[in-house]
Amino acid sequence: MKIPAYIGPDSIFSPLGFGTETNFSGIVSGRSALGLIQSAYSANPFCASLFDETIIDDIFEPLGKPSDFTRLEKISIMAVASVLKQSGISLSDNRTLLIYSTTKGNVNLLELDASSEIPENRVYLPVFTRLLGDYFNCANEPVIVSNACISGLLSMVIARRMLRAGNYDHIIVAGGDIVSEFTVSGFRSFNAMSDEPCRPYDASRKGINLGEAAAAVVLTRDRSLAGTVPVVMTGGASANDANHISGPSRDGQGLFLALEAAKLEAGITTAGFISAHGTATEFNDEMESIAFSRSGLSDVPLHSLKGYFGHTLGAAGLLESILGVHSLKTGKLIASAGFREKGVSGNINVIRETGNCSLNSFIKTASGFGGCNAAAVFTKEDAE
Amino acid sequence: MKPVISSFCHVKNNTVRVDAESQFEGDPLLPFPEFASSAFRHLGVAYPKFFKMDNLSKLALIASEYLFRADPAFLAVGGENTGIVLSNYASSLESDRIHAASIASKQAYFPSPSVFVYTLPNIMIGEISIRNRITGENAFFVTPFFNTNLIVSYVNLLLEEERTKACLCGWVELDGPAYEAFLYLVVPSSGTRKNSNFSEHSTDNINLLKNLGFGIL
Numbered sequence: 143m144k145i146p147a148y149i150g151p152d153s154i155f156s157p158l159g160f161g162t163e164t165n166f167s168g169i170v171s172g173r174s175a176l177g178l179i180q181s182a183y184s185a186n187p188f189c190a191s192l193f194d195e196t197i198i199d200d201i202f203e204p205l206g207k208p209s210d211f212t213r214l215e216k217i218s219i220m221a222v223a224s225v226l227k228q229s230g231i232s233l234s235d236n237r238t239l240l241i242y243s244t245t246k247g248n249v250n251l252l253e254l255d256a257s258s259e260i261p262e263n264r265v266y267l268p269v270f271t272r273l274l275g276d277y278f279n280c281a282n283e284p285v286i287v288s289n290a291c292i293s294g295l296l297s298m299v300i301a302r303r304m305l306r307a308g309n310y311d312h313i314i315v316a317g318g319d320i321v322s323e324f325t326v327s328g329f330r331s332f333n334a335m336s337d338e339p340c341r342p343y344d345a346s347r348k349g350i351n352l353g354e355a356a357a358a359v360v361l362t363r364d365r366s367l368a369g370t371v372p373v374v375m376t377g378g379a380s381a382n383d384a385n386h387i388s389g390p391s392r393d394g395q396g397l398f399l400a401l402e403a404a405k406l407e408a409g410i411t412t413a414g415f416i417s418a419h420g421t422a423t424e425f426n427d428e429m430e431s432i433a434f435s436r437s438g439l440s441d442v443p444l445h446s447l448k449g450y451f452g453h454t455l456g457a458a459g460l461l462e463s464i465l466g467v468h469s470l471k472t473g474k475l476i477a478s479a480g481f482r483e484k485g486v487s488g489n490i491n492v493i494r495e496t497g498n499c500s501l502n503s504f505i506k507t508a509s510g511f512g513g514c515n516a517a518a519v520f521t522k523e524d525a526e
Numbered sequence: 527m528k529p530v531i532s533s534f535c536h537v538k539n540n541t542v543r544v545d546a547e548s549q550f551e552g553d554p555l556l557p558f559p560e561f562a563s564s565a566f567r568h569l570g571v572a573y574p575k576f577f578k579m580d581n582l583s584k585l586a587l588i589a590s591e592y593l594f595r596a597d598p599a600f601l602a603v604g605g606e607n608t609g610i611v612l613s614n615y616a617s618s619l620e621s622d623r624i625h626a627a628s629i630a631s632k633q634a635y636f637p638s639p640s641v642f643v644y645t646l647p648n649i650m651i652g653e654i655s656i657r658n659r660i661t662g663e664n665a666f667f668v669t670p671f672f673n674t675n676l677i678v679s680y681v682n683l684l685l686e687e688e689r690t691k692a693c694l695c696g697w698v699e700l701d702g703p704a705y706e707a708f709l710y711l712v713v714p715s716s717g718t719r720k721n722s723n724f725s726e727h728s729t730d731n732i733n734l735l736k737n738l739g740f741g742i743l
Contacts, residue, residue, distance in 0.1 A: 183629075245646060247617070252626040267617050268670040285676060286668040288617055289648040300665060303683045324622075327629045328642035379689070380664045384605060384655040388643040399606060399661055403689055511643055512652030514664050 144306040147375045149520065150360030150367035151228035152464040155217045155318075156451055157191045157354060160201060161224070165461075166468045169450045169476055170496055176339045176351050176452055183323035188330075189338055190321050191353035191452040193217070206277075209259055212248050215270065217356035218318045219277060225358045226278070229367050231312050236281040239310045242271050243287045243297040243317030244456035250322035288456070291419070291510030292380065293317060294357070295459025299378030299518055301361045311363050318356030319455035325352055332388070334423050340453075342420030342446035342478055343427045343492050345485030350421045353452025357461040365523075371471045372523040376503070377408030383513035390425050390509060394433030394488075397509055400517040401437040404505070408519035413442055414501035415475055415493070417466040419508045420446020421453055422480070426509060431488025439505070440489035449479025459508040459516065466504045467520055475499045529685045529693075530724035533597040534710035534735050535589045537565070542588065544596045546738045558705050562588060569595065578640070579653060580621045581705070586612070586650035586698040587657065589709040593694070594658065600692055600711045601658055609663035609684050609693040610651045611677060612709075616701035617647045617668050650698060663690050672697040672708065674732045681712055682727060697736075708736050 154165045158175040168175075175191035199208040202216045205223060222240065226233065233240055244267065251258070251265040263269050271284040287297045294317045301313040319325075329335050329350060336348040365372055381403065383396035390397075405411060416439060418430055434440065447462050454461055469476055477496045484492065503521040536543045540552040540561045550568045552561040562584040566576050569591055576587060594601060601608070621644035628636050643649060648666040655661065663684055667676060677695055684690040696709035712727045725731045 246622075249622055249626075249645075252622060253630070265619070265622075266615070267668040268615060272670065283670065283673075287665065288646070288668050289651075289664060289666045290646045292664075296665060300680065304680070307679075307683050309679065323629060324626060324645075327635075327637040328625060328639075328645065331637040331639045331642055381606075382610070382652065382655040382661050382664050384652075384659050384661045387649050387652045387656070388639065396661060407687075510648075511646055512648040512664075513655060514648060514652070 145308060145363045147302040147305045147361050148365055148368035149373045149375060149467050150362040151225045152359040153221045153224035154357045154461055154464060155221050155355060156461065157193050158451060162464060162468065166465055169447065169465065170474055172496065174339060174450045174479055175353065184326060187337065188326060188335055189351045191351065192321055193354050212260055212264065214248055214318050214320045215273065218274065218316060221356040221358040222278060222314060222316050225314055225360050229360050231360065233278040233280040233314065237311040239282050239313045240274065240280055240284040241287060241297045241301050241313060241315045242274065242284050243293040243315065243460060245288060245290060245293055245319055246325060246455065249324050250320065253323055290512050290514055291455060292459060292508040292514045292516040293456040294461065295463060295506055295508040295516040295518055296380055298361065298375065298460065298463060299380060299516055302375045302378050305361050305363060313361045314358055315361060315460060316358035317457045317460045319457055320354045321352045336422060339480055340422035340448050341480035342422040342448055343431065343484060343486050343490065344481050345483045347422040347424065347427065347485060349423050351448065351452035353454040355451060355454040355457040355461050357457050357464055359460065359464050373467050373470055374521055374523050375518060376521045377404040377519035379403035379407065380514060380516040383515065385513055387513065388511055390429035394429045394436060396513055396515040397430060397433035397507060398436050400515045401433060401507065404517040404519050408521060410503060410519060411438065413503045413505045413519065415504045416442050416444040417462050417504055417506045418444050418446050420448055420478065422448060428486050430509065431486035431490045434490050435488035441491055443475055443493045444490050445476055445478035445493045459506065463506045463518065466506055470501050470504060470520060470522055473498050473501055528715055529682060529712045529727040530715045531727050531731060531735065532600060532711045532713045532724055533593055535593045537585060537589045537707040542592050544592050549592055557703065573657065580644035582618060582620060582698065582700045583644065583650045583653045585700055585705055585707050587653055589698065589707040590654045590694060593709055593711055597711055600713060603691040605659045605661045607662055607689060607691040608660045609690045610654060610660060611665045611681050611693055611695045612651060613667040613669050613673065613677060613697050614647060614699040615668065615670060616699060618645050620700055621645045654694065672736060674729050674736065678727060678729045678732055685712065710735065
């Protein structure tokens, strides 16, 4: 019997709020951080979830000099510092590891003007995470996972494997991404961006909104860190479509395989709800609906949280897993923001209204460029 | 039942070596894109998609093609049971720079989806998966140097699970004119394969192989 991977303290820094409680109560009350953005780098406004940098700097001030750090570094440090404080664990302990998930890191340094005080070599992910490692006096070199839009969830899947093998007592999984001209122009070139709040799985969906966030969670062997309603990560897997680098497979094969592997490992055939990827692009949502149908999950209540936070790239799977755990603990089914009328061919049961429900487990999924998919199962310990 | 290394490949200094034996030597003065084209043509396979890839994916694909040619039995375990775990230092920085340059000037603003899609390091995993119908576990790590301990220990954890029976692993780094790939195949030590000559998939063995015939990786 391998060691259970308990979900310990967590933290979310998003434009919706600083701290997991604020973010969770925000989505329970139906608040969205999405808004129309007029930006110097875009002639047409776009819809996104962006931080107010002055607020970040105010909150960051006790942790360091704001101008020494990029926005991503500041929100990431705040997220990690928060879970360290809540859990009392230390990264200078050699039985503790930091895994950091990001798709693009400090890529905006490629486009900053010369007046920036941040050295351009921080665009290299290992330089950025060495900064995190030094800041937190890490005994182990932080491990970076950069695997497109499944990075956050895949980091948790990887952390679970390492933890259960007994390699570490605690693994802090953190992740983040920001919105910059780099990503906005790139997704625009794919015609994948919506200029209004996104509508995952809806018939009138027009594409994604980008969002910024950092999140962190402690995966731990220590049950006493898991709170009064302990939740265990009971399964996790990834799989590739082997179909197309920028388009999901038509039959949802990669996601189907990841779902089957994660369910098998967790010993479940159904769940209380599914926290799906749901980017609101035509092809992603369609693919997911087919994979969930094929996996026998058509009746399971399902949401995408992209309508609250936008697509936060490397943070998404992590942030959405954390909020899913809070749904389990509090018995709240969260509505899939932006959904009105089903616009996908697979049978799925999209949650229309937030409400109370007795929940024992949930499935989290993510899919991304490069044909990658990940799925994980989280279960209340007393329900195992 | 310990996993073993069935084959390994270095692509470096405009040469391709499999199991430390030279398979292809390009003109040492050629820049990488020309070397990559000639190394791929040398294989004699028709795969036009190769020529549309960015340099990082080309490097990964070349190393994987030479490896699979050396050990065709590797792919026989089935795509669903084959994992791909890769790593590098510079992520997708070359394509990142090209995309950033395409949006640097408001007068010449031409972001391209065919460039942007390569601004993720795991795209090389997708390209290898498409080429070989591999649908198993994926992971892309970014590390300051080839982290033998991380890759060996994580891949061995995957192989302890029933689903993953074989894994393509290694390092694919490209930044400016400098590049270097070290890929290898890990297979189970049981079954029908004649693998008595294979060495165990351990940190020590990979540390030996990664620099074999070359300088420090």
